[in-house]
Amino acid sequence: MSGPAKANDLLGQIPKAQGLPPVHLWNPAFCGDIDMRIARDGTWYYLGTPIGRKPMVRLFSTILKRENGQWYLVTPVEKVGIQVDDAPFVAVLLEVEGQGEQQRLHFTDNCENRFTAGPEHPMRVSTHPETAEPAPYVRVRGEFEALIHRNVFYQLVELAVPCEVAGQPGLGVWSDGVMFPLGVL
Known part of the structure; x- marks a missing residue:
């Protein structure tokens, strides 16, 4: 068939x-x-x-x-x-609740899964070795991740605060009590 x-x-x-x-x-x-x-x-x-x-x-x-x-x-x-091709989902919507360390970042993906970045749904950013372009991801469920859409990543960058990333100055965002690094300055 x-x-x-x-x-x-x-x-x-x-x-x-x-x-x-x-x-x-x-x-x-x-x-x-x-x-x-x-x-x-x-x-x-x-x-x-x-x-x-x-x-x-x-x-x-x-x-x-x-x-x-x-x-x-x-x-x-x-x-x-x-x-x-990459991740099975794409995070297409971001809703922000609160500020600072109390901030919570709620994502919705292209398949209508809704989840909050935090200990169960960590975010990570990988960097392309040749172009240095960031590729941000957030865990949806189990080992499945969503690639964070470029527009949503720009929203995260606007929310970013100074933090340390691998011993270097960087930027990150808080969500559900966890600091998630976005990149090195």
């Missing part, structure tokens, strides 16, 4: 329940790769075409699983491989 029938078949296998499905408990046989990709900008593609139905993307995002560096969509009876 391939094409749209394969994607619809996967959707039909997902048990209906409140909250996220327990994909960590599902270990079905690997059924091969499908032509599905999550681009760096958070767009989901199927057979090279963007998936325009947000509820479908949201549903697929709930059955993501990562094993040994590989990405899968998993149901209780089937596991198929997909491609993820």
Whole structure:
């Protein structure tokens, strides 16, 4: 089976329940790769075409699983491989509550997950070795991260306060009692 029938078949296998499905408990046989990709900008593609139905993307995002560096969509009876260019989510909205060390940064990603940066949802910034361009991330759930959209990162920079980063002066932001470095000055 391939094409749209394969994607619809996967959707039909997902048990209906409140909250996220327990994909960590599902270990079905690997059924091969499908032509599905999550681009760096958070767009989901199927057979090279963007998936325009947000509820479908949201549903697929709930059955993501990562094993040994590989990405899968998993149901209780089937596991198929997909491609993820960077992170499976993109943080597209930032809401700020409070100030200083009491500040809380609430993120919403492109799949409507809402979470607060802090001990359970840490932020990190990696730097491209050649261009020195920052790539900021925040943990969504488990080991899954969201790339922080450039506009949202600019908002974080506006909120930044001086801090120490690896023994050097830098900038960072507070959220939920944790200082998250954004970069060295």
